[in-house]
Amino acid sequence: MEPGGDSNRTLTQLRRGxxxxxxxxxxxxxxxxxxxxxGVLAEARGLAISEGTIYPLLSRLRRExxxxxxxxxxxxxxxxxxxxxxxxxxxxxANFREDWQGYRDTVDELLGxxxxx
Amino acid sequence: MMATGQELVDGYLxxxxxxxxxxxxxxxxxxxxxxxxxxxxxxxxxxxxxxIREALDRLGTPEAIAEEARGGPGGPSGxxxxxxxxxxxxxxxxxxxxxxxxxxxxxxxxSSAGRDVTTLLVVLFGxxxxxxxxxxxxxxxxxxxxxxxxxxxxxxxxxxKALGTLVWPGGLAAPFYLTLFGGQVCYSESEVTVIxxxxxxxxxxxxxxxxxxxxxxxxxxxxxxxxxxVMVLTVVAPLVVASLLMRRGDRRRAAERQA
Numbered sequence: 243m244e245p246g247g248d249s250n251r252t253l254t255q256l257r258r259g260x261x262x263x264x265x266x267x268x269x270x271x272x273x274x275x276x277x278x279x280x281g282v283l284a285e286a287r288g289l290a291i292s293e294g295t296i297y298p299l300l301s302r303l304r305r306e307x308x309x310x311x312x313x314x315x316x317x318x319x320x321x322x323x324x325x326x327x328x329x330x331x332x333x334x335x336a337n338f339r340e341d342w343q344g345y346r347d348t349v350d351e352l353l354g355x356x357x358x359x
Numbered sequence: 360m361m362a363t364g365q366e367l368v369d370g371y372l373x374x375x376x377x378x379x380x381x382x383x384x385x386x387x388x389x390x391x392x393x394x395x396x397x398x399x400x401x402x403x404x405x406x407x408x409x410x411i412r413e414a415l416d417r418l419g420t421p422e423a424i425a426e427e428a429r430g431g432p433g434g435p436s437g438x439x440x441x442x443x444x445x446x447x448x449x450x451x452x453x454x455x456x457x458x459x460x461x462x463x464x465x466x467x468x469x470s471s472a473g474r475d476v477t478t479l480l481v482v483l484f485g486x487x488x489x490x491x492x493x494x495x496x497x498x499x500x501x502x503x504x505x506x507x508x509x510x511x512x513x514x515x516x517x518x519x520k521a522l523g524t525l526v527w528p529g530g531l532a533a534p535f536y537l538t539l540f541g542g543q544v545c546y547s548e549s550e551v552t553v554i555x556x557x558x559x560x561x562x563x564x565x566x567x568x569x570x571x572x573x574x575x576x577x578x579x580x581x582x583x584x585x586x587x588x589v590m591v592l593t594v595v596a597p598l599v600v601a602s603l604l605m606r607r608g609d610r611r612r613a614a615e616r617q618a
Contacts, residue, residue, distance in 0.1 A: 276393055276396065276397055276400075277396075277397050277400040277401070280397070284417070292417075292418070292419035292423060293397075293417045293418045293419065294394065294418035294419040294420075294421075294423065294424040294427075295419060295423060295424055295427040297390055297393040297394055297397070297424065297428075298390060298424060298427040298428035299427070300393070301386060301389050301390060301393070301428070318403065319399065319400055319403035319404075320396055320399040320400060320403070321396075322396070322400070323392075323393065323396060
């Protein structure tokens, strides 16, 4: 199979695969409400997120028990739904950090993109 | 004329409601609430309609969001991008958004359960009831009134209205008529005229009593194996169609309430 034309698709899939844990990582710094969380993720341009798709993702993370939410009044504007990590979410993030490092090192080594040796 | 920011937001939310109609209700509610809240926040911060337009662009199309909610491109069957440990905590069980905060009103059709029930009852029984009062004229009038209500309703699609119209015209009047007039009237010919030529060439005509050789029937009668299923069908079909329409109506009203 010729993988040449597929590099865009590959990147899309990698982004998709890593995104949930990027969300968990942002929440590890403290709770955020949806609009704010999306702002943080949107600034990380390499993620190339489509903002609206974060909400289905958050909903799934909540159903999986990795994040929890609570509604809070705001001084200005509508009430906000805050998202925060659960203990399970913290564990999942820690596991992924470890897995990711191993995976990244392997891929770097094979691709010769490590720049360490 | 260019749409205002509020109109754009309303239109967007309506598109999202449509695109997510097939999702489980709790998932859908969740998503609609999140996106609505997001847009309220965006509207709060925007200083112009152009900024609202930008916020909508960044969200992506409602269809793409719905697709993601369904499990993303490739569907839920593919290997999930995230595998979570078994959930231990209960899901979110906090209070719903305070009542003070009301969602931007979405244009909705108005269909009421009461009206739908009335419509279906008239379609089913209107013709039968009026038949008792007005005879055959009542059958036609009763059915027409039912159809008028059905077709002027905003609950059902044209296809569903056609279904309600075409399946056993007259609703339950069909089995009613079958019962009333569909009986068989039979009589036997019990006297037979016999013409006999005797050996001497004379012709005698006489009636031989008691020798039933023919039975004749009038009325439209079907053989039993056909009659019973047809009878059942004429009763069941209108009821099935009516309950189908009622369920669709219920579902649509529920969807409108959520949107």
